[in-house]
Amino acid sequence: MTDTETHVALVCVQNAGRSQMATAYAEREREARGLTDDVVIHSGGTHPADAVHDVVREAMADVDIDLSDRVPQEISEDTLESCDYVATMGCSTLDLEADTDVRDWDLPDPHGQDLETVHEIREDVKARVGALFDEIEAARDG
Template identity: 65%
Template sequence: MSTAFAEAERDARGLTDIVEILTGGTHPADHVHEAVVTVMGEAGFDLSGNVPREIATEELESCDYVATMGCSTLELDADASEVDVRDWALADPDGRPLDEVREIRDEVRARVSALFDEIEREVLPSA
């Protein structure tokens, strides 16, 4: 969910040449949960062909911002202190009713938008 919203925010704000988005999990599922596919489809995103992937610590340490969803086992090197880690502590949508997954989706969308407000101020100081 967060990647779909982040890519949309990046594109809508004209930051495609400035912001690179890496995605993955420390212990990814083997598929995108059906409820997530459903509620993201309602929001205009087709995640049906997406496959979660593992992301390496080295990739994360190369980032300016890292957002975790609350189920991460993320351990960054102390030398990577310039990485701004945000633990959003969101509920896992797996097995939840669609109404709860919609609430999680909406929270993810709001947090991604707020993070992009910060990024935009940093990379476009006049914004």
């Protein structure tokens, strides 16, 4: 980790839905904004599932994002505390050091939802990731 890197963690309990969508959108934003060498993205869950939810993979495929090779991962408290920004997806019980910007996006869990509902969640995730990257860019430029 270098002083010039901004570390972002996108977290939910299972790392099988919302945080996977957020991570995919964050990777797109990072590339589109030319921040590939500047922003490090961490994604994980406190109790990872075995696989990304089928309905989430389907909803993301509808916008040409392939999550078929993604595997839910556990994320450590040390990793979270090393981040500049931590976004939880509606399931936060995190108590991290004061210098970590933690925000709870309070998104509904897509697991077990119909595809139309997951599309709505996906669009909310996309907007929140875009706003987060606006903040990151403003902080880096300021």
